[in-house]
Amino acid sequence: MRTAVILLPGLNRDRDMIAAITKISGKPPVTVWQTETEIPNVDLIVIPGGFSYGDYLRCGAIGARMPVMEALRKKAEAGVRVIGVCNGFQILLETGLLPGALMRNASLKFVCREVKLEVTNAGTPFTASYRQGEIIRCPVAHHDGNYFADGETLARLNGNGQVVFRYAEGSNPNGSIEDIAGIVSEAGNVLGLMPHPENLIETAHGGTDGRGIFENALGLSDLAGAA
């Protein structure tokens, strides 16, 4: 049950993520700076949100080319669970570990609000404690969360059950195609999502709907063990 959190300059939800993982797993994660070429043996690797390198180029494009990302790729290929949230999701797309792209929000504005997510695949290692079709609350906070992929890729994602979260009806904050909020890799061990489950894991946050994703990934929920 060990976690590593990847750090890059400009990421800014790293402290939220570290706090959430510490509260959920009872253990602070190890942190791995962008220039490292090895990631220690862990059960879960997380890339938190923020604005790596200011997002002055395409979001996540520079971060995806840092030395630590090669180590991350090897771990992902070896089956280690990986979660990329927000900028972390953008980075995972830029590394090619997940398909598709995130464009500027349809409103052209940053948006921070709570949305509703539909769990569209409860059979992944990240969603096993949720019911298929369950609607959960989750905040979003981003400027470039408008998911896009070509028809062929979408067909493949849908066919393989790789779309894990969709914005529930009337809740799409950014214009994402088919309301896609989060996807997994074909092998199922890499999850990328725009919303911030780490900001909804305790009563003081006003809810705990996001907690399950981390509990599942870390094998801490009863159902996750059975999945």
Place this chain on the structure above:
Amino acid sequence: MTIRNSIPITPELVEAHGITPEEYERIRDLTGREPTFTELGIWSAMWNEHCSYKSSKKWLKTLPTTGPQVIQGPGENAGVVDIGDGECVVFKMESHNHPSYIEPYQGAATGVGGILRDVFTMGARPVAAMNALRFGEPEHPKTRHLVSGVVSGVGGYGNSFGVPTVGGEVEFDARYNGNCLVNAFAAGIARTDAIFLSEAKGVGLPVVYLGAKTGRDGVGGATMASAEFGDDIDQKRPTVQVGDPFTEKCLLEACLELMTSGAVIAIQDMGAAGLTCSAVEMGAKGDLGIELDLDKVPVREERMSAYEMMLSESQERMLMVLRPEKENEAKAIFAKWGLDFAIVGRTTDDLRFRILHQGEEVANLPIKELGDEAPEYDRPWIEPGAWQAIDASQFPEPDDYADAILQVLGSANMCSKRWVWEQYDTLIQGNSLQLPGGDAGVVRVDGHETKALAFSSDVTPRYCEADPFEGGKQAVAECWRNLTAVGAEPLASTDNLNFGNPERPEIMGQLVRAIAGIGEACEALGFPIVSGNVSLYNETNGEAILPTPTIAGVGLLPDYSVMARISAMQEGDAIFLLGGAGSHLGQSIYNRIVNGRADGPPPPVDLFAERHNGDFVRSAIRNGQVTACHDISDGGMVIALAEMCIASGKGAVIDAGETAPPHALLFGEDQARYLVTVKAENAGFFALNAEGAGVRFRQLGTVGGESLSLTAPVAIAISVTELAAAHESWFPAYMDPAVHAEAAE
């Protein structure tokens, strides 16, 4: 614009630098010679209104700034207040009005960047931000552009830097048509034994430049901010700085890391007047001279003159005095974060400010006179005129009360500002307990089980215009009341005084009387001013803004599990009005919006009642008696009720009595009042408590149903859905008319 350092200093050049002939005489007396061109720039930067507070200093000195909780009052980068457990809150509010009018995105962004830097320069990690924004009337052709640019600039910087924006204000008035206001607030948390100050200590120590490189942006910005706008405004665009929140975020992490290493003796961020102001401040405060070698300054443009380098307002830069033995450790930290690190000078014992450039001494000035001993004026002022009291019965009642309520709720100034704050990251850091839209933003203190801080920013400029003294009092009282309404104990405040040209006696009168009101209220409420900023010359073509002394305050909640929220009304709760019935309609929102009238005095603030009622409400909240609470301000009791119904998604049945004209009972803006809801079974006990405490109260009714229903003084019922629609629609309809129309179909 490479001008030789040796060019003759003409009266025209002196005037172009905003220096009066008398001030110029004084400069010559102090140095015994004509200044060089670079020196003229330095004098101008240090002696302008923005940096020297020369018109306001005399009056600012009268403000209460101390208290057992105050660790550091005005004079440093930010104020510091004890919050217990060895920790303190570091905060300040500062304006970026002129730059934001010229270039709204960058002006607002760098305003946020500047205030964040002020906070982390002192060793605090920023945990909350607020923004008080004031724009011209919605119909003015520039307003939409300014709102859009300023809001995305505030968001663009704060969101990327990673601080939650938990509160603020947005207001429209024709008097800001030519001069919008952007007042940015930031607060951070530090250890009380690890506060960093700007006072340099020790002779012969390295002065180190850190952060981003120096460019030509912002040259003369502080001087621009100290002048009125004319029609040549667009030519001033090049003086606005450009923000880089990514570099600032790296600078934050690098500075906090460096501070932990014990290397930092003194630190000062480069804000207004950049290198000049920061170096002079460090030297003058420490009774030391400073020598700078400009050839060592990291630059991003070629052939910059000494004048340009000394006056550049390039962002994300810091100046420090470091322990020499820690130099390599410090360098390594900055290299990790990809930031420049250069030794650009040293401290000396001769109290001179000496600048070297390309082997030449381009400036050599007495450092104390530049800093501590800048001119101070006692400008002439006149007592502002006062309105005769107008009885509420003199103002017309609305034809239809329900329509009037919806009209007020859906107006530009009273509508929901969700369109604005949804563009700000309100949740980052994972500690936000109350978001914008309530009385105060609340953020819990990291690493503490129960403690939280509350933040609010307030001023009612139309009250200040009608009576600067009462308006100044009211700004403080409302801020204090908003903190109280969530259950926080107000600790201290920061003032951001925005006024017109102080050389006009009537404007100076507004400033003098507003400060007097602020001081009286701060004193009475035990709410000292610990930091602040003065922004004068907010005029365009001779028309001044409304006097706008923004007050931002910080409160402490020892246990956030018993805080109150505007949105927490429960079915069946009893609703109480505390502080007496409404009676005062002068300067009310109702009169402005429904009657189109702006006459009469503002509601007077009884500071004794304010404190008494507030202390009662806070204690009731902390004893767990209160479910929801909201202060009564703009729009009066009925609008406060409607806001609670909207936020809670619940209706209410109300009997407000018939003790005064109905419109005064419903819309009167009498001060020191709150609405609270308590569980039905506690209603009797709560009423007894209020009676025992001598707090005027009335049980108005009960929470329940789908509508806000009044039986007295008038019989009306409006569904909560209708209230919410009126409240939420103005802003999106104004800013995104196409999108809004589509959504409505």
